[in-house]
Each structure stands twice: as C-alpha cells, then as structure tokens.
Amino acid sequence: xxxxxxxxxxxxxxxxxxxxxxxxxxxxxxxxxxxxxxxxxxxxxxxxxxxxxxxxxxxxxxxxxxxxxxxxxxxxxxxxxxxxxxxxxxxxxxxxxxxxxxxxxxxxxxxxxxxxxxxxxxxxxxxxxxxxxxxxxxxxxxxxxxxxxxxxxxxxxxxxxxxxxxxxxxxxxxxxxxxxxxxxxxxxxxxxxxxxxxxxxxxxxxxxxxxxxxxxxxxxxxxxxxxxxxxxxxxxxxxxxxxxxxxxxxxxxxxxxxxxxxxxxxxxxxxxxxxxxxxxxxxxxxxxxxxxxxxxxxxxxxxxxxxxxxxxxxxxxxxxxxxxxxxxxxxxxxxxxxxxxxxxxxxxxxxx
Ligand code: 5AD
Ligand code: FES
Numbered sequence: 001x002x003x004x005x006x007x008x009x010x011x012x013x014x015x016x017x018x019x020x021x022x023x024x025x026x027x028x029x030x031x032x033x034x035x036x037x038x039x040x041x042x043x044x045x046x047x048x049x050x051x052x053x054x055x056x057x058x059x060x061x062x063x064x065x066x067x068x069x070x071x072x073x074x075x076x077x078x079x080x081x082x083x084x085x086x087x088x089x090x091x092x093x094x095x096x097x098x099x100x101x102x103x104x105x106x107x108x109x110x111x112x113x114x115x116x117x118x119x120x121x122x123x124x125x126x127x128x129x130x131x132x133x134x135x136x137x138x139x140x141x142x143x144x145x146x147x148x149x150x151x152x153x154x155x156x157x158x159x160x161x162x163x164x165x166x167x168x169x170x171x172x173x174x175x176x177x178x179x180x181x182x183x184x185x186x187x188x189x190x191x192x193x194x195x196x197x198x199x200x201x202x203x204x205x206x207x208x209x210x211x212x213x214x215x216x217x218x219x220x221x222x223x224x225x226x227x228x229x230x231x232x233x234x235x236x237x238x239x240x241x242x243x244x245x246x247x248x249x250x251x252x253x254x255x256x257x258x259x260x261x262x263x264x265x266x267x268x269x270x271x272x273x274x275x276x277x278x279x280x281x282x283x284x285x286x287x288x289x290x291x292x293x294x295x296x297x298x299x300x301x302x303x304x305x306x307x308x309x310x311x312x313x314x315x316x317x318x319x320x321x322x323x324x325x326x327x328x329x330x331x332x333x334x335x336x337x338x339x340x341x342x343x344x345x346x347x348x349x350x351x352x
Pocket of ligand 2: 298316317320324325326328329
C-alpha cells in the first residue's frame with residue numbers, strides 16, 4: 001500500500017479535516033489496496049455510529065413538470081421530449097400508504113419546480129400524510145422557495161428538506177444552470193432551511209462538466225460551514241435530451257472515494273448510496289454502503305410514471321413495483337452483511 005495514502009487517511013480520520021492537496025491525493029492515487037483502506041476506515045466510522053443499519057427512504061416522484069432549465073437534467077423545462085405527469089393528491093397518499101405497508105418510516109416527496117403545486121397544495125398534502133402516518137417523517141425535495149414558503153412547509157409537518165447545492169462555486173454553478181438561477185440563492189435557501197429547523201440535505205454530482213478537484217474541495221468547505229444532516233452525492237450521468245448529452249459520465253470510483261471522505265469528515269451524516277450510483281454500476285449501491293453510506297432511497301412512485309421521471313439516461317428500477325424493489329433491496333443489503341433499520345433514522349444530534 002502507498003504509505004502516504006495511509007498517512008493521509010489516518011490524518012483525515014483523526015482530525016476530521018482535509019486539505020486540498022490531501023483531497024487531490026486521495027482521489028487520484030490509484031491502487032486497490034489504497035482504496036480498500038479508505039473504504040474500510042469509512043465503514044468503521046459509520047458502523048461506530050449506525051452499526052450496520054441502513055435506513056430506507058421511500059421516494060415519491062410526484063411531478064416531472066419543472067420551470068427550471070438546468071443543463072444536466074432530463075426533466076428541464078426545455079426538454080420537449082419529456083412526457084410530463086403529475087400525481088394527484090390521492091395517488092401521492094396511496095404511495096405513502098404502500099410505503100408504510102412496506103415498512104418505510106420516511107417519505108420523500110420529490111418533484112421538479114412545478115408551479116401547479118402551490119404552497120397551499122404542498123401544505124395540504126404534507127398535513128394529510130402526517131395525519132395518516134403520524135410517526136413517519138416527511139421530507140420535501142421541491143427546489144428553491146422563499147423563506148416564508150419553507151416556514152409554511154415546516155409548520156405543516158415536513159421536518160426534512162433535500163436541496164443539493166450542486167456546486168459551491170458560483171462560477172461553476174453558472175456553467176451548469178441558466179442565468180435565472182444562482183449559486184448564491186441556492187446556498188441562501190439551504191441556510192434558510194436550517195434556520196427554520198429542518199434537517200437539511202445538500203450535495204453534488206461527481207463529474208459534472210467543468211468540475212475540478214478545487215470545486216470539490218470548495219464543496220467540502222461549504223458543507224463544513226453549513227453542517228448538513230444529510231449529503232447526497234452521485235455520479236453525473238448524461239441525459240440524451242440535454243445540452244450536456246455528449247459530456248462524459250462522472251466516475252463511480254471517485255463517487256465512492258468521495259463518499260468515504262465525507263463519512264470520515266462527517267461521521268454522523270446521513271449518506272445515501274444513490275440511484276444514480278446504482279445506475280452507473282450494477283453493484284453501485286452495495287459499493288456505496290461498503291464505502292460508508294447508510295441510506296437507500298427506493299422508489300415508491302407508481303410504475304406507470306416511473307419511466308417519465310428521468311433525470312439521466314438508463315435509470316434503474318423504472319419497471320419494478322415498489323414491493324419488488326423493496327424485496328430486492330432488502331436482499332441486497334443482507335447479502336453484504338447489513339440490515340434495514342426499523343427506526344425513522346433522524347440525525348443523531350436532532351432533538352425534536
Ligand atoms: N445525472 C446525475 N444526477 C442528476 N441530477 C439531476 N440530473 C442529473 C444527471 N444528469 C441530480 C441533481 C439533483 C438531483 C435530484 O438529481 O443533483 O439535485
Ligand atoms: Fe428496484 Fe432492485 S431495487 S429492482
């Protein structure tokens with residue numbers, strides 16, 4: 001094994017800090033035994049806090065209408081080939097009922113930025129889910145809103161919010177998004193969410209066009225300041241109907257290494273092995289867990305809309321019923337020596 005690599009991992013693990021040079025070394029140094037040392041260190045940290053428990057979050061992709069035009073995303077407004085859909089309130093509630101039957105304690109409502117779903121409509125849906133499933137957590141992932149809107153969602157009963165910052169570097173942000181969006185506003189949203197009291201998830205794609213290690217380092221610095229409860233990362237995967245259709249996909253290996261680095265830096269953070277990771281590599285989700293991830297987000301959306309919520313090409317699980325994915329995932333988790341937790345899986349520091 002590379003001596004320097006081991007020294008860096010031990011140092012990062014001990015100090016919970018990483019320098020730009022160390023990050024560069026950890027991402028670029030080749031060799032399977034180095035990698036295994038990193039993954040093992042990250043697993044050990046996760047295990048100390050979470051044992052070998054994996055939290056399942058049931059994902060309800062309730063609308064693929066979106067007013068934004070992010071250059072990487074398959075449901076961007078400008079993609080005229082996307083077949084658009086919205087679930088009705090009844091359908092959304094039905095997904096959550098199914099989720100509870102399957103043992104899920106968290107529902108994540110994710111959608112494009114769809115003006116049809118006004119704050120009133122979102123609040124009503126959140127309230128109804130909480131009435132029917134009072135012990136479950138409701139997570140929202142519906143993009144950039146005002147402080148007041150976020151406050152209303154929180155008061156309606158949503159306690160978690162996922163909003164990837166995508167990149168902490170404002171210039172890089174502007175290369176991934178049209179001028180109507182800004183990195184500054186994105187970050188402001190995340191701070192607002194935290195201030196209101198949400199458990200907050202930020203995150204990035206690994207290998208987006210123009211991304212450099214300096215950017216990833218900036219992302220880490222940003223996350224150390226924000227102190228999110230969750231961090232979602234996955235490889236960038238090109239979508240054929242977007243401006244980035246010809247761009248190379250992000251590296252699975254870098255995603256795994258970055259997952260491990262994040263686990264070392266943020267021992268308690270909730271870290272999903274994402275669907276994008278599972279799409280880029282058939283064993284990606286298992287590899288993610290073995291690199292320190294502790295969350296999986298199976299899809300609860302009805303099968304007839306799954307093939308329409310395509311942020312990137314080749315997305316897995318678009319043909320499976322929720323019950324099928326549930327069995328499949330539980331088996332996959334057990335096969336690698338982990339098990340599905342039956343608690344809600346709030347962040348350990350979170351007192352409600
Ligand atoms: N490849 C990988 N991830 C993507 N996302 C959007 N488009 C893509 C893509 N082409 C991610 C973004 C977004 C999350 C919901 O999905 O990071 O925040
Ligand atoms: Fe969906 Fe395996 S998780 S089929």
